[in-house]
Amino acid sequence: xxxxxxxxxxxxxxxxxxxxxxxxxxxxxxxxxxxxxxxxxxxxxxxxxxxxxxxxxxxxxxxxxxxxxxxxxxxxxxxxxxxxxxxxxxxxxxxxxxxxxxxxxxxxxxxxxxxxxxxxxxxxxxxxxxxxxxxxxxxxxxxxxxxxxxxxxxxxxxxxxxxxxxxxxxxxxxxxxxxxxxxx
Numbered sequence: 001x002x003x004x005x006x007x008x009x010x011x012x013x014x015x016x017x018x019x020x021x022x023x024x025x026x027x028x029x030x031x032x033x034x035x036x037x038x039x040x041x042x043x044x045x046x047x048x049x050x051x052x053x054x055x056x057x058x059x060x061x062x063x064x065x066x067x068x069x070x071x072x073x074x075x076x077x078x079x080x081x082x083x084x085x086x087x088x089x090x091x092x093x094x095x096x097x098x099x100x101x102x103x104x105x106x107x108x109x110x111x112x113x114x115x116x117x118x119x120x121x122x123x124x125x126x127x128x129x130x131x132x133x134x135x136x137x138x139x140x141x142x143x144x145x146x147x148x149x150x151x152x153x154x155x156x157x158x159x160x161x162x163x164x165x166x167x168x169x170x171x172x173x174x175x176x177x178x179x180x181x182x183x184x
Contacts, residue, residue: 012172041168049061097127134153
């Protein structure tokens, strides 16, 4: 497996700060703004966004976590017993500007599943998308684009981008990984 680090800890922090500043600028006062992280990487990032917003503004924006396992269009392919996590939305999403947070955007299917799940909890005024990494539009299967993005790295379908965060037991970094063909 070939691996290339594209973001290190300081780069991730810089991306988070840049995204948060854009969110604050776009939503003066942050009235009716809530953060909803897509489990698991998006949930970790949403918590970091919440903390960064509080440090910059003194306001604690409500934050929740959304599990989309049963909303995925491929959940039957995951295995006979998909692991369903807990959704934690300690607030109403009705008439709120919901900023969905995820770590990587590729085909758009995860975001579509998250929007389907979210509307089961209410009717947001608006849904926006914040991602740390966008893999580019070439392989996007749905008309979904991020409102806020840390960076864009176009990849091939054979490559993956993995976000490793402290909350999951790693040193913060992001890699592009590609399986190398076996040599004869």
